[in-house]
Amino acid sequence: MSEFDFNEHSHRRHNPLTNSWVLCSPHRTKRPWQGQQEAADNETLPSYDSSCYLCPGNKRARGDTNPEYQNTFIFTNDFAAVKFDQPQFQHNSNDKFSSLLKAEGVRGECKVMCFSPKHNITVAEMSKDAIIHVIQAWIEVYRNYFSIPHINYVQIFENKGTIMGCSNPHPHCQIWCTESIPEEPTKELISMTKYYEQNKSCLLCDYVLLETLKLQDKPRVICENDSFVCVTPFWATWPYETMIIAKSHVTSLIELDGEKQLNDLADIIRRITCRYDNVFKCSFPYSMGIHQAPVDEKDHSHDSHLHLHFYPALLRSSTVKKFLVGYEMLAEPQRDLTPEQAAETLRKCSEIHYKQENM
């Protein structure tokens, strides 16, 4: 029989950050698709929408009025998933049955942050300078939580597109801050700690080294600059999943070293989001999030390394998404093309947004 070929044969890959596996079936894209088609997000929107609760000057659900903001604007979510204002949780007893009904109270705060006063723009079409404003606002909000009691973790994330459950196209992200350190960051903290103990080096520093310097042809690198690299991780689950990773060992946004790194982060965010939109010439739906050091009082110099995850939903076209359903929920995530194939597609995409091409 022929040799084992990652582009032909089924295999699973290990995610060292979460210590889990993903099944990769590269030949599966040949399967015809007769299932659900999504509506492509190609609607033309006005730059101001009087019924949008995020546009400048408009009223929100609870009656507050948004200021006439120029760049970014932050407020507390009117329907927050976590709040400060709740009683303390009483732990239950400790027999074997109570270990089956284990719970804990979660205090916290949910913020919404508008990226721009313009209703009809997305990060992919924003200028680098406008993205710098967003990053500066992220830094400020993140820094602030170090001094707020009961908050130990700050999760910044963006749901983009209706198929990602986003209910308002106005460009914005959310910031959910909790007393608990959530599941995914916890897994990463554990893996990074183990890796550091074994190798006396940072898992993501080593991974960046591997992808940008040790491997010829850089099969998973999409784009890079002096401070950041964007790759389809070897263990990616979503078809076009990528990670932006800091090249130097910074544990969080506040460790970014001045203008240059700020500029480089904005640059790479702009470039990857623009490439996404160009893959299928549509506004590419995704969830994006930042992983960085918790804001608790511990030392995170060895278990955290600033990175952003992009989990985009589409598989074949602007209307056919990847469903992570039966097998994925019950057994193991399964992907239909290799991360290297995805990287190649993304590398071929222009960094000029398709809507701006003929301008």
Next chain:
Amino acid sequence: MSEFDFNEHSHRRHNPLTNSWVLCSPHRTKRPWQGQQEAADNETLPSYDSSCYLCPGNKRARGDTNPEYQNTFIFTNDFAAVKFDQPQFQHNSNDKFSSLLKAEGVRGECKVMCFSPKHNITVAEMSKDAIIHVIQAWIEVYRNYFSIPHINYVQIFENKGTIMGCSNPHPHCQIWCTESIPEEPTKELISMTKYYEQNKSCLLCDYVLLETLKLQDKPRVICENDSFVCVTPFWATWPYETMIIAKSHVTSLIELDGEKQLNDLADIIRRITCRYDNVFKCSFPYSMGIHQAPVDEKDHSHDSHLHLHFYPALLRSSTVKKFLVGYEMLAEPQRDLTPEQAAETLRKCSEIHYKQENM
């Protein structure tokens, strides 16, 4: 301040089967929904569709013709995610960099199983006797894999409804069999083993005891019979997630003790799927799967306990699903109503299917 109330205050609950947490924000259902609406699966379908590759007598993608089957029918997936026929995978070296690019080959087989020759029926509307045929076919296929080399795990699952990525409404499930034991069952095996070592009893036996006997009012029990119980687990992620659990310690389908348990399993599957359809008077989309002992050569008497998971997608109505997106992907699954509230809704639903009510 008032007392902590699971129905009012945010908390997280621990899933002892997968050793992970889920954030529960009970007040969040009050949030208005302006996001994506799904098309409800209310189409009227014919009982035979000449273009369906699962209907009796029809041709499939690769040219095979389906027999004129009467109850169930099994064949190998024409676009299988795993196959027997591939070269052996060569492991790579063992330095720290290769630990970041860890992979393994996965051989296996993917089967499709039709539940009924009728194109326009779902499990929720099938008779108990018809469901018994399905279970018997599951038992046979599962038993068979014990003697097939390179297969260690058999995952039976059903994607129901277009929003669960199901591309054909003809009632069917899939059976993916692999050399590797996938991620989710592995987590459960580990947790069950740990629990057994600590308590000298089975985690799910104890959980059944707790939910059906030790707790007054049985807040999470939806329905039960002599051999099975259906509950919204304390740690459920999906709004209407349920588990069917065997009351006695059977590790797999082949340990079901004759007619009675077979009958009881069909009974409870019929009852819960029927209740699902009645919640929003629509064909309720879900992914369902069976967890049981691996088909490898090890002893699973203490780490496996037959159960079925139902992961239904809807949250508010037949057209508004729950999105597990940004926060859920990046941080932690989050739910908007408590499992106890979901159980109450499901308990109130009839076990006569809404379409059959006036017959």
